[in-house]
Amino acid sequence: MFSMKKRLFTIASIATFGILLGGCAATAPDDGTISIWVDAARVPAVDALQAKYPDMKLEVNTISNTGGSSGLKQQFTLFNQSGEGWPDVIFFGALDDIAWAASDPVDYAMDVSSVMSSDYWDGYSDAAIAPCILDGATVCVRNDQAQDVLWYNKTMFDQWGYTPPTTWEEYESLSLDIADNHPGYFTGLVGDALTTARYLWPSECPTNVRVDAETVKIDLEDSSCTRVKDMLNTLVEAGVVSAGGAFDSEVADKVGPNLVMTPGATWFGNYLFRDTFKVPAGQISASLPLAWEGEQPSTGNEGGGLWVASKHVADSKLGDVETILEFMTTDSSWQVELSTGFPAHGSVQDAWLAKQAADGYFADPDTVSEVFLEAGAMVAPYSLLNYNTGDVYTRTVAAKLASGGTFAEGWEDFASELPKEAKTFGYTVATK
Amino acid sequence: MTNKLSASVAGGTESPLLRRRSGFAHRRSESMGAYTLLLPFLLLLLLAGLIPAAYALWTSLVNRTGSFAGIDNYVNVVTDFRFTSTFLNVFATMVLYVPLIVIIAVVFALLIHASSRRLSASVRFIFYLPGAFAGIANFVLWLYILDPTVSPVRWIWSVLGYDSLGEVAQGSNVPMILSLILLFQGVGSWMLIVYGALNTIPEELIEAAELDGANAFQRAWLIVLPILKPWIAYLSIMNIAYALQLFLEPTLLGNATNGKISPEWTPNQLSFTFAYGVGDLGAAAAMSIILLVLTLGIGLFIVTRTDLFGDAE
């Protein structure tokens, strides 16, 4: 004795659910479509790829590299649970991502050492491909190198009679000089997640040294760390190093245009100075990374993206995947024409540098080119682990600075939180 | 069941033998009818409530390889270096938010109740409107308000000396900001609820007080508020439970400040990190169970100790 209304509703619901079920059971069509996940900045790369290979079937998904990588990790946890859904190729903007993507429990990355030719591998310097080598396997290919160099405003320096420093000690005293004689100008940024790469990595401060698969060494009391802390504390107090971050919009407006010196990645030149801070052409130049007095110069990497292929790719698609990896790292229509980052693969570096010189943005492009090339070989060894030192830095030191505290106070929080973060990821923390 | 049936049938019947048989048949068909009508809801309760809760419990008691781990996951969760701070954070937010929303909802309900119909209707609509911008839409609104570079009330931020969103949303301000965000979207609905309750108070009671010489304030304080007490309790407790499970707003604030607010600011965020950041599903499940027990406790308190659901018996 169901009313007509109710019966109709029941039928309608069941029918619709059926449609939904059917419609939603969208299994990936295995017609050779390659699924490729990139961040917004790499979409032009995929466009270039498609332009060169119009017959290749690509399915593009844009991902966000911010908000920690737990958004990505979430999806990969999911794929492992359900046994499907992995992208065939993915771009990681942050180096740390390869650590979790290539190890248990995610275990997603394909070992491409035998997939690419030996000629191809010869094109990579050891430093350039280092982040991709994990336990003897090569689990990714490097898109760009983001080695830190010392950026400075040559026009202002010439005007003030300065020459770029070669040691960190000189950097500190020059910054204090600028603070006294030219207030309102800045010589560094310490408010973003790449600060640790920019200042701590070159000093070889042990924030994440892989001892073995389960153990990490963290020792922020080491002199290699405290010397950076003291220097930055002094400079932030003096107001000459900004508590803002490279990606803050306030920095873009107020600090960036007056940033006359800073260590920074190769992409600072175009991406930050030219496009974001809009410093006029012909002013910015770069010099070699700094050294601590009596030591060899060494530098860090602020990113430098990775292209990763999935272990789960069907054999029939392997050829296309190899083509994609090779294109993304060596094809000039992307690497030279469009990419704002210094190419990691040797075969396109000169062409990229030549284009930069032709664009005429830097004050002395030849020097900048040389500096980029040399600095590439100065990158200090660095372990990539499941936790992100930069993220911990941001929510301790950068947060403290934003609430009006000092760098040293924030550092205390940083020093106490970093080992705890490592432990939640299952690492045992050693201090020696 | 048979005893209850016969007992209820036996009371108030005329010809026991005849009635008993048809009464029993009635009872059975009534029960069957009831269960049929309740079936959809009970099924949903099973699928969305009981089964997940049971699965969570099981997951929280095993380790990654599937073998029984006892309370290990719970110990890990409770001793995690962020566990206490998540609860301190939501507590700091609650301490601001709950009193504010209760006071504002009650005071404005009283004010509206005493107003003319037109004013009352207009104000009710205006206050309720932000409720339509719930969740993320409300957050976008507050991104606009909180960022000194674009805010329509930027003079407030310049008086406080803030130049950037990062400064406005610095650690010590976060509980207040969250309270404001929640208040804006919530006060309208709660005010309507209290207003509805006010409408159930008999006019004569209030008029009598007025004749006795009580002014508006005394009438509110001495007569209306005591009657509203169960509603105030309900309001408070519901919002405590709501603050306890905060996730969206702190996460988005963290995004908007480029990571300066910890992604594990609240308990729910911590559970999320356990699940997806670290990949420790046992810990995530344990955290969920802890939150479930807490909110169940709150629920039990409301249902059994307040008078609001007396009519449900």
Next chain:
Amino acid sequence: MMTTSSARLSKAARIATLLAASAVFVYLVSAFLLAAFRSQGDVVAGGIIDGLSFQNLVYNWQQIVGFGSGVFLIWLQNSLIVALFAAAVAVFAAVSGGYALARLRFAGRKSILFATLLTMVIPNTVLVIPIFLGVAAVGMVGKLLPVIIIMAFFPFGVYLAFIHFSSAMPKELVEAARVDGCSELGIFARIALPISKQPIALVFFFAFVADWTNYFLPLVLLPSTKSTTVPVGLQQMISQSQLYDPTAAAGLNVELYIPQLVLAALVQAIPVLIVFLSVQRYLVRGVTVGAVKG
């Protein structure tokens, strides 16, 4: 006896307070609404009215639908499917269940009522991760159906219907129909349903709003950008906006500044407003007993 002047004073104070508070709300909401008609430059420059133009609105809309090749529209579609179906099922379960609890006698009635009240009070995010684990175990993550089912569980709806039938439907009516030989389901269909307009409208409203604005559940069950709902999608838009992630700006082909984000948020709020206005008349009549928010 209170003098009329102090009565007038308190009346003036009351009206002044109400007007002041309303002014704040109106100002903030207006600024928000108007921002969608302006450009980022206008917004930065200040005020809340400068730069209003229809062209800005069109431009802002183009930016939003340009993001991810129009994925915003897919989010709207998904949200609509999920919220409508979940609310419909919730109404179905609530009206039938609420009636049974209110007017029928059966074993377990009190327990079920108690369970309903209890689950009503628990925030819906508490079980989201366990729900994810369960749905993942049956391989249904990324599909809309499990989201609909989970959202359809709406104990508050049952409670609303229960209150309605308890007060609006005399027991004698049920008894009489029973004596007439009607089956229980028949009584429900013939007698309860026709007087159910108010609970149907109310439950649909509350359920729809809760489902439309639900963030956490789609976040875990529909994690892929292309198949998720508006709240989750909007959050991804915000996190890739030039305002908060300038590195994304390098490759982003659309502007996602304040006016565009505001427009996206407004579009997301429109269905709620529509449903709210449609059920206005049912809302006013003493619904507020026991009303709870999502």
